[in-house]
Amino acid sequence: MAGFCAEVWEATAETRDAIDALPFVQGLGDGSLDRDRFAYYMTQDALYLRGFARALAAAATKADTGDEIAFFAKAAHDAIVVESSLHRSNVGEVGEAAQPSPTCNAYTSYVLSLAHTQGYPELVAGVLPCFWVYADVGERLMARAGDLSEHPYGDWISTYADEEFAKATEQARGIADRLAARADTATVQRMREAFIRATTYEWMFWDAAWRQETWPH
Ligand SMILES: Cc1ncc(C[n+]2csc(CCO)c2C)c(N)n1
Numbered sequence: 001m002a003g004f005c006a007e008v009w010e011a012t013a014e015t016r017d018a019i020d021a022l023p024f025v026q027g028l029g030d031g032s033l034d035r036d037r038f039a040y041y042m043t044q045d046a047l048y049l050r051g052f053a054r055a056l057a058a059a060a061t062k063a064d065t066g067d068e069i070a071f072f073a074k075a076a077h078d079a080i081v082v083e084s085s086l087h088r089s090n091v092g093e094v095g096e097a098a099q100p101s102p103t104c105n106a107y108t109s110y111v112l113s114l115a116h117t118q119g120y121p122e123l124v125a126g127v128l129p130c131f132w133v134y135a136d137v138g139e140r141l142m143a144r145a146g147d148l149s150e151h152p153y154g155d156w157i158s159t160y161a162d163e164e165f166a167k168a169t170e171q172a173r174g175i176a177d178r179l180a181a182r183a184d185t186a187t188v189q190r191m192r193e194a195f196i197r198a199t200t201y202e203w204m205f206w207d208a209a210w211r212q213e214t215w216p217h
Helices: 004-011 013-021 023-030 035-062 066-091 102-117 120-145 154-160 163-181 185-211
Strands: none
Touching: 004 013, 004 120, 004 163, 004 185, 013 023, 013 120, 013 185, 023 035, 023 120, 023 154, 023 185, 035 066, 035 102, 035 120, 035 185, 066 154, 066 163, 102 120, 102 185, 120 154, 120 163, 120 185, 163 185
């Protein structure tokens, strides 16, 4: 039987094609995206990363090997430190008044609900699209953009097209496959659902940035 990752990657093919086709992602790749939309995205992403880093730290507490504790603890660290520097250089510090959008709130609440109500395998499956979708999009935008020195979003593209980041994604996939291989059928089904749901949230996050989504009241 093919591994968990191969299976859920296939199951999310339509959503991933839809991500590639989003005007936000297209504009990020060809540099035509307007600065306002990018700034909105960056602020929402900084808010997302705070919640997401907590979910990664929870994965570290649930992990059952030293390597995996270290992997998720470092990922939690990088979500705040490495990604924050990308944010700071683009939009400065995120103001105290910044509020998560409905989609940002839904996505972070979702991964935190996995952290608090589900087991380690389900949580790993739910945080995996964050790595994999970004590495996949980053790699593709990089191949298309070529020289990034004059690209308005070159630092974003190079962060996610980075070799180190590809390695972290590979490690996250290895962990998910190992967990699924020894999990019972019901757990694998919940893992599948978590992966698919989180991939859909990745689509929604970019779509919300394009629309500069706000709360109705
Ligand atoms: C909506 C959204 N999804 C995924 C990422 C990418 N990302 C966030 S934390 C992390 C792991 C540690 O660096 C990765 C890959 C993002 N920035 N924003």
